[in-house]
Amino acid sequence: MARKPNKTTVTAENLTGLGAERLAAILMELAAGRADVKRRLKMELTGEVGSEELANEIVKRLAAIGKARTWIHWRKRPAFVRELDMLRAMIVERLVPLDAARALELLWRFRDLKLGLYGRMGEAAEKTDEIFRQTDQDLARLAGEARMLPAVLAHQAFEALAFDDDAGGLVVSLYPVLGAAGVAALRERLAAGIAEGHDNSASFLGVLRELADLDGDVDAWIATLTPREAQHPGFGAAAAERLLAAGRGEAALQALEASRPPERSISAVWRKDDLDERVRARWLAVYRDALEAVGRTEEAQALRWATFEGSLSTRALKDYLARLPEFDDVIAEDRAKAHAARFKSFHRALAFFLAWGDLAGAAALILARRGEIQGEDYDLLIPAASRLEGRYPLAATALRRAMIVDALDRARSGRYAQTARLMVESEAIAPSITDWGGLEPHEDFARHILIRHARKPRFLAELKAAMGG
Incomplete structure (x- = not known):
């Protein structure tokens, strides 16, 4: 059975039922105490007279706002922001159908108000950003319709910028x-x-x-590009990417050679840019593509492998394997994993195995080199433990213990809540571990932790809460 419409809900249909005279009286009453409402009503009435009259009314208000220098009190800001949006809407929705060219002119003038607002509202001027973003969309659309x-x-675009x-x-x-x-x-x-x-x-x-x-x-x-930028590895890679897309491999190689990263840290040369390994990695990736483009495939493959060996880049390895004959790629992948297992940085090696989707390799790495786990690296270790706990609970436990010991031994009180959760998670998966492989069983580990850190009441409280006590 259809529900009957609620006659008391404030909708356009229900308000229409009040009649024009009643609505006009209500609007007059509202406008008596609201200057913004009164201005809106006046503009709506002016729009009924004609485009020139409406445009002149908008110009007056734009001029008044543009000339004002007084600080806009926080109590008045909501009404001011609403008025700005109303002005934009009057130009776009009411004046455009009457005179598109004049509307576009006024919309540019409206946009000019933007910078002056920071002097009158400070950081609160950000509340008007959405209005001016919409203004930019309106300008782009109307510029095409007006056929300027x-x-x-x-000229107008330049002045805006x-x-x-x-x-x-x-x-x-x-x-x-x-x-x-x-x-x-x-x-x-x-x-x-x-x-x-x-x-x-x-x-x-x-x-x-x-x-x-x-x-x-x-x-x-x-x-x-300035001469300095042309020598910058990031700009060189960007230029080379565009040259490669245009089918100009030799020119791409020239751009890359001119911007080759130095052997020492890039950031030592480009301090202002604070370059990091991602810049070097991007440059190398484009360089490999450029070598491939000019037919120097063996050099490209050698560089891909060298890049992988030095950084454990999964992208470089995937590109390398993709270009090998069938079955050779399987042998090369095994060689790559063996190299990763011996890589100098344990954490980089763990990140590689996880990114490669080799959880068995990750678990073997953890158990073989658990003394190298740096427990403060939560961003890597917490998600790694979560991924491993189902099939490799012992490896997950080793990671969690490293984090627990690091936080407690170094009295990282801000991590006590997380440390307590790690204890609870370790206890939850302990029954699934049948061979502790040199690690203390969970009960022994937990007992030793409680004895060693008995004078850390905040941790003990967090642990009790995490255990539901």
Whole structure:
């Protein structure tokens, strides 16, 4: 049986039943104490008169907000944010159907309000970010519908980026509308701004590179690199990736050779960039692809194996095995696992076996080298123990014990709750272990822990809670 509609629920249909006169009286009553409501009603009425009148009313309000310098008190911020969104909606929803070109002009002016708000709201101006993100989407859409002259649109895009380094996304989204002529004009303005040392040169450069990618012009992208950047392993790899995609393997190799990472730590050379192993790994991966592209397959394979040997990179190993004949890959994989089991870093070796999906290899590594387990590495050891406990409970127990001992011996009180959970988890899987293989049975281990750390009341309390006591 269908439920009867509730006549008291506030819906558009139910409110319509009140009648125009009653609704008008209610709105007048609300507007009497709310300036934002009154402004909204006035704009709605102005929109009924015509596009020019509505545009003029919006201009007045935009000018008033733009000129204001007073701090917006936190009590007034919600109403102010609502008004901003109302202004955007009035332009997009009411003025666009009446005069799209004028609406687009006012939407650019509305966007110009963004930076001034930080001086009036501080960090609270972030509450308006969603409104301006929607504004950027509206601008990109309306620019296409209004069919603006490419040169005019390029000018507006440049001005937006010149005053707001967050406008890069908007400028790039205008690419389909700008056309070849507009993109060329924008590129010229951006290049001139960089040459003049504009404050937002970094943003100009980022947009130039994105425009080059959109054009599929790898040479234009490379032309934006400074001599120092061209020697940077990250930029060199990025340039080489684009050259490889364009079928220019030799040029890719040249870009990589010019940016070859030094043997010593990259970060010692590029301190400001705080480069890490990922940069070196990316450079090596692209270099291997470039060697392959120019037919130097044996060198590429040798580099893949050398990369794996030095870092236990699963990507390098997968690429290496994928290029071997059938059955040879099985022998090579066994050789790789044997190398990983002897790798100097126990934790890197464990991470490899887990990433490779070889839980048996991981368990064997743990039991063979359990004295090398560093118990503070929770990010690796906790998920490893969880994955191993079903089939290899003894290995999982060894990992958990390393964490327990590390936390308690070093009095890491912030980890006592986690340590108590590790004790409980170890106790839960202890019955499934029939051969302790040199490890203390759980009962003995737990007794020794309690004796050794009897003067750690916080840990004991956490353990009691974890055990449901």
